[in-house]
Amino acid sequence: MTPTIAFLGTGNMGAALLAGILAAGEDHVARDRVHATTKSQESARALAERLDVPATSLESEPDANREAVDGADFVFLGVKPWMMRGTLADLAGALPARAVIVSMAAGFSAAQIQELAPDNPVVRIMPNTPSALGRGVIALAAGEGVDEDQRAQLSALLSGAGEVFEVSEEQIGAMTGISGSGVAYFFYLAEALVAAGVELGLDEETARGMVVQTAVGAGALLADGGDPAALRNAVTSKGGTTHAAITALADADFEAVVARAATAARDRAAEMEAENQQG
Ligand SMILES: NC(=O)c1ccc[n+]([C@@H]2O[C@H](COP(=O)([O-])OP(=O)(O)OC[C@H]3O[C@@H](n4cnc5c(N)ncnc54)[C@H](OP(=O)(O)O)[C@@H]3O)[C@@H](O)[C@H]2O)c1
Missing domain, CATH: 1.10.3730.10 (ProC C-terminal domain-like)
Incomplete structure (x- = not known):
């Protein structure tokens, strides 16, 4: 069975990454096991139409993020870095115990995420927009709480969007300067x-x-x-x-x-x- 995935904040980068992951085929991830969220209803409608995935907005459902993470194996965070704190705080008590938080935010550390979600494993990734065409570069730094199965499953998922480079978190900043930007x-x-x-x-x-x-x-x-x-x-x-x-x-x-x-x-x-x- 393919993993259940929540994408919270599915804008330029999140949608590009999700498009790449989905293009890899249903044996990587089934569309009906994805739940994407945005802020505005207009963005959610456009996203659902473009990528053919369930998408909801905070504008029409204030609890959209909490509902999206229900049963998720991986929770991707694609909101702007300054929204990370609020978005994570809103998820308190809603995150499934073993759900891996996968943050693509530049400028928000794994330790900062862990502070707000102490019980969940954390991965930082630094993708770039060619991910939409399966031609991305995706740096991946897995935190200590991530087990080998989760790391391998995530790496396989992301490989649909491009080449995955496993790095230490200290190297994520360098990747931001080289491939992210x-x-x-x-x-x-x-x-x-x-x-x-x-x-x-x-x-x-x-x-x-x-x-x-x-x-x-x-x-x-x-x-x-x-x-x-x-x-x-x-x-x-x-x-x-x-x-x-x-x-x-x-x-x-x-x-x-x-x-x-x-x-x-x-x-x-x-x-x-x-x-x-x-x-
Ligand atoms: N752009 C890049 O090339 C790039 C590369 C590497 C990493 N990143 C990282 O990716 C993240 C997103 O950047 P971006 O350029 O994709 O920004 P963006 O296009 O503005 O996307 C942000 C998305 O978050 C949604 N959103 C806002 N508040 C939300 C909330 N409370 N809950 C759920 N969704 C919410 C927005 O909805 P609306 O559409 O309705 O506004 C939008 O879809 C950043 O952390 C950035 O550091 C970006």
Whole structure:
């Protein structure tokens, strides 16, 4: 029998992850054993229609979260980090004894969750949005109370949404800076390339088409086991066009800028943990 799953807070990230998990098929998780919640009725309606799962909203059923966790083996938390405290407090007395709490919140630690749900095992995950297409990166840090069966079952569930990397909780912050937020860095580069294409005389639609396919092609080469530096060197002949472009990026301290971006994301997660310490 597939596990019973509650998804509390099923917005951008939660819905992307749930879509990936469901796409893995009914032998991973049966749709009628999922219960998703949102704040607004409009979001719940759209979600039920899009993913074909039972979805309820706090707007129409104030106890929606407490009802959703009834009988759950895994309780995914996809609310914003600053809503974690309130959401967990509302579940007091409603969580089944062995239900594993699976938090995707950046900036809310396992210890902070454990404070509010002392009797339940806790897992922190850090997914990213390509999970919706089964192409996500999902970092997973299982707490001490999680038994081997639960960890393996969760890992199998998440593998429908992408590649699962088991890490320590200390590494979750680093994953936030690299893969959780990292998809946005690739989108930002794509935006900048489209703008540069327009600046150089291409129409926007053509530039966007070229950039999207360039990203897909580069990603495919990387996924084919490519080493990023080797792939770059292979297209960078000394004195050639790519060499001129890479030199311009290096002169602007490209690597240092990227490192600053990833560090800023990691540091912001730590700050959020401190901010969310109080309710
Ligand atoms: N976005 C990412 O790329 C990403 C990556 C890694 C981790 N995360 C983490 O994922 C979490 C969600 O981020 P997001 O970007 O997905 O935010 P989001 O799109 O705003 O989703 C939050 C969801 O929570 C619902 N909600 C609000 N209050 C609720 C409550 N009391 N009970 C149940 N549901 C409630 C919202 O309902 P409505 O739709 O009705 O407003 C919405 O569906 C955050 O903790 C974030 O740190 C996000």
